Amino acid sequence: MPKLGMQPIRKEALVKATIVEIGRAGSLDVTVAQIARRAGMSTALAHHYFGGKEAIFLAAMRHILSIYGAEVRGALAVAKTPEARLDAIILASFSAANFRREVISAWLNFYVLARTVPGAQQLLSVYQRRLHSNLLAALRPIAGAKAVPLAHAMGALIDGVYLRAVLRDGPPDGQAAIEMLRRYVAAELEGRPE
Amino acid sequence: MPKLGMQPIRKEALVKATIVEIGRAGSLDVTVAQIARRAGMSTALAHHYFGGKEAIFLAAMRHILSIYGAEVRGALAVAKTPEARLDAIILASFSAANFRREVISAWLNFYVLARTVPGAQQLLSVYQRRLHSNLLAALRPIAGAKAVPLAHAMGALIDGVYLRAVLRDGPPDGQAAIEMLRRYVAAELEGRPE
């Protein structure tokens, strides 16, 4: 018996199923049938709601990025000093919600997706730009002229840590990642102030 | 006009074609037919020489890793001081031969491959371990207790720079990458020694 207002529920189920399946498969080689089955519906319905596989992937990507964005935003809101702001970004990047096996796996694969699908590339660019500007805003007061290169390096380092976490067998170690980032920032800031 | 001793020639052609095609496609969604066509032979011959698609991918991966390994080894051989050794690794990582669009793209996709194919995972692990031990050997004399975490961070940073280079449109900027790494090392080494 079909109910009204199922659309958002179905869509969310599909998005979550997509992330799980990409995590499980370790690649984008995931069939719509797998996603739909895990979401508890037919493939036809999945198509009905999203129009196509690519749109499903994009929605999953948007979901992950928006969760990450929300977490960062929330943490920044309560941080008072530049140092606290910087740390908030680091902590959000490796929080339990984001630095999870499936999410990391999906993340890596979205980098791949971005090479093919313009929409994905755009989403990833937006995320990178936002991260960069957040980092920059926090760094500017405390790093001076170093702020720009430092922000670039931190972005790359975060991504690198994600990338490496994909390969490891056990659960990802967020704490170690956080320490690595903190240590990096500390080292760069400790040096001659300019 | 069949000649003798074609096997190595054909295999190499296929490996190179594979890297090019993965670079072009931006993903592992590359058909054997595409690879074979670019290598100038039939798909049947590609299968004949490698036995299957996976083996072709693995050979391509091994090729890239071995070139990188050779370059590092060569640079380390002539470097006399620890500092020179460290710089040699950095330079090799972003040399014109390795830090090329196609190679970077292939690199990213090999990370994905490693999630599925055990052989690929192993190859990547070997590469990471070797890089780590090279970094460590160079850092130990000059970074003391910091050597281990620093080597980890450098490895992650290198991978992160690769990952980010994938997304950018233009040609990858090896020089900027080198400077980013050098700057980080300098900052860490400058700080209080323990």
Next chain:
Amino acid sequence: MPKLGMQPIRKEALVKATIVEIGRAGSLDVTVAQIARRAGMSTALAHHYFGGKEAIFLAAMRHILSIYGAEVRGALAVAKTPEARLDAIILASFSAANFRREVISAWLNFYVLARTVPGAQQLLSVYQRRLHSNLLAALRPIAGAKAVPLAHAMGALIDGVYLRAVLRDGPPDGQAAIEMLRRYVAAELEGRPE
């Protein structure tokens, strides 16, 4: 115009088409495409319903064996004496429904299939055991100690007649086969009673 409840209809069509095609080809070298075409559907649908070629073959085999089994069961039900029972088995074995060109051809090829596919071997074993026990039950009261070897021989003779029918050009002669079996039984039973 897709309707509901097509699964059993499609499956049956595929099973029948399989038997016809094996009969036509004279071997198991029958493509799924041929079977699907004759059954009036795409190969994809055939795979969808059966999961693979082997499963289609097994279903066809099961179909033939079950028809034969049903016919024997039906005939045994109305036979009152051991002699009538024995004759019922013979008649069913060479009835118009079973002793047809295509069915015989399929039969032979299922023997071949049984050499490769465990499921097929099992099906054939079941058929042989059931035939044997039916024969034995009918023979025991009238053949005494001879019953066991006689049942074996009759089974072999029936199979042999099938085998030879495969080679002949014209339509198989069920009547002649029945007479051969009857004569064989008569000869064995006439001999000294023990």
Next chain:
Amino acid sequence: MPKLGMQPIRKEALVKATIVEIGRAGSLDVTVAQIARRAGMSTALAHHYFGGKEAIFLAAMRHILSIYGAEVRGALAVAKTPEARLDAIILASFSAANFRREVISAWLNFYVLARTVPGAQQLLSVYQRRLHSNLLAALRPIAGAKAVPLAHAMGALIDGVYLRAVLRDGPPDGQAAIEMLRRYVAAELEGRPE
């Protein structure tokens, strides 16, 4: 270093390899490459000597049939009485040389081949006719009018025993087969003479 007069040696090796491979595979799904490898040569050479796969199969079939024929001929030559002649045929049919796993498997598959390849059909017909006339010649003096149907039944029974031997797991039991045939003949001859 190619030698002269290799042709018959190579051909025989291929024929034997073919029988072994058909026995191993349990079907005609045997590649020329497998046959050639087992025979210790390249596929190109196999083609060179036989011209094609079909010709290889036919040669293998001819080989088996001719061995069987030779054995029967030899046994008939020394048999003095009709009874002895009959027994000679039975014995030859289930001799250790013929009633072997691989040979039986090949035999079955030649029945399949005969449905497709005219040459195979002809070979099999020749064998059947020869067996029939041998049986008839032996039976005529001792079975009178029964000779013809008895010869037919014996032929079918022999084939049936072969067919059933294919399915059994263990080694084929020639002795049991011989007894089955002898028992049948005895029963028919014992009965009232007309």
Next chain:
DNA sequence: AATGAATGAGGATTCATTCAT
């Protein structure tokens, strides 16, 4: 005599997508 090289043809299987119900 012998073989490595090479390929065209074909075959099983998968999958995103569409459509009628």
Next chain:
DNA sequence: GATGAATGAATCCTCATTCAT
């Protein structure tokens, strides 16, 4: 809203066969 039915278009892989050496 929801789904079973259905397929066209790939894709990987195999294999008999040919050819130049």
